[in-house]
Amino acid sequence: MRMQDIARRLGISAMTVSRALKSDSSVAPATRAAVLKAIEELGYVPNQIAGSLSSSRSGFAAILVPSLNNPHFSETVLALGNALHDRTMQLLIGNTDYDRHKEAELVRAFLARKPEAIILTSDGHDPRILPMLAKAKIPVIEIWDLPARPIQHVVGFSNQLAMRGLIAALIGEGYSRITYLGEADDADTRGASRRLGYCEAMAAAGLAPRLCSIGRPPATMSDGERGLETVLAAYPDTELVACVSDPLAFGVIAACQRRGWAVPGRMAVSGFGDFEIARIAVPAITTVQIDAGQIGREAGAIIGEAFKARRDAMPAAIIRPVPALPCLRASTAKAG
Amino acid sequence: MRMQDIARRLGISAMTVSRALKSDSSVAPATRAAVLKAIEELGYVPNQIAGSLSSSRSGFAAILVPSLNNPHFSETVLALGNALHDRTMQLLIGNTDYDRHKEAELVRAFLARKPEAIILTSDGHDPRILPMLAKAKIPVIEIWDLPARPIQHVVGFSNQLAMRGLIAALIGEGYSRITYLGEADDADTRGASRRLGYCEAMAAAGLAPRLCSIGRPPATMSDGERGLETVLAAYPDTELVACVSDPLAFGVIAACQRRGWAVPGRMAVSGFGDFEIARIAVPAITTVQIDAGQIGREAGAIIGEAFKARRDAMPAAIIRPVPALPCLRASTAKAG
DNA sequence: CTGTTAGCGCGTTCAC
């Protein structure tokens, strides 16, 4: 069924049907009512592929995240999706699995769909995506970090500074034998940034870094459970395990509890991200607070501004920092 | 940039470029190499919107889930996405927020994109979507439950039987003052099914149902923390809280621990779904094991079979059950 | 307020 069929049935032209479906165009109220009624009765669904080709507006924005399974990223995706819904745009979601090559492949596949904006979770990108993005001439937004050399717009925070701030605060609490537990390789540059922040904070206090790793990202609760062994093997005198993320920290705490070790007391543990579990777990987990939803909303706002700016002037790159502050909780409390 | 531009540059026709991009067509190897080289150099990205319009194959499948934030659904989405990737199809993901009306709106919006298959998380659907789906003439797969009156294909398990099995097992362990904690309304019919399963198991043992609720879905850890109060207010003698999901159970356990109550011992708690947290938490949480990834993979396989069947014969509805078995863990262990 | 014309950029279907 095509617009033509609706039109013929009403003795009008397809163009009028098309206009009746866009509420902003000028169509006689009676005509519009008749069109909508006919569409409803016949169960007609417009072909948006044809519409997109004709209008060269796909109605898509694309977002790439390392892992949809991570509640943080899915919250960002959700918030962005809601923001775009208000602009009647849909979201194409891609999962890079912390893999640059897969990211590049997805960028290519998504660009073929002519998205009107693209959001990348800031990471070490495959350099080949840059010319592709430049050619697409659409807003590009990197989220979840503050890259040294941004592609264009940014919504995020410095993972490095945030982790440095947390570790500095913990050192201030009196901890010194702090061991870092994170991913092994640098596929996840947010993880690498956090590790760097840890090292800086330790160095600033005159302490040597103590690094342990658990393999490729993402860092899971199960990794945390195994990770405690790794930490103790390398640094048996550890008094605090600083984890790259909250789920990992939860796993470490669980492993301690299985051993009958008090957390805190026998061992302290910190995380990163302020996942729900960090607030609910017993003990509650010391972490860095991030509002994942806010990142999505801000990204949606930037897309709106970019569209507006295109009409007016040269759209300047927008760098929008979001808060990332340490939050000390029971898991690192010092006894009495 | 269009195919025409590539073609002119090589002194060939656009049609040859098009064929060179589909590896199955007959193009001289030298020609193909030249085309691919030119495309690479110029950074040409084919316009899939035009391709879809012309071939009437969108390359999309659409999936609607109640909540992308739920690690279970995101795992299903991920597995389905991988399965479809092998068929070079992309996944349009929609979040219904446990809302039938929103689901209907999304079905309409997605059908306009001409997906080649649609996957719905089985729920009470808005009846208006049925004619729309029928008209679309594409495979429809309902997942995560076994609906009484399926639309077409199904991959799932009976939430009712699964919960009944779990409760029966717990009654077998010697529990009788079991209180159910779940969502309030029936927006989430999987939750309603589980509640029904609980009631049946209790009735079968001659026990009266003890129902408590925590508001609309999804059931979060925070809901669990508050939920314990609700349970104790209504049924102070509760010895086991049977929760509609693992995160909710985790919240209840956390609330117990904050009161200094031993779990198990002073209170037992069960969940549903076998989320990672159920295995890692201390105590580990008794639950019903579901393989969320398998549901996605099976759905992907059904899409493949449906495409094959279309050529051969009338595609019969496929009902593919997946396992959902009780798993007793420490959180409901009987002392001694 | 409504209709007509002319593409949008590909892939299908023929020719050769």
Added chain:
DNA sequence: GTGAACGCGCTAACAG
């Protein structure tokens, strides 16, 4: 193995 004509279903841009 390659090219030319045509159409996919809709909307932009113009008439009227």
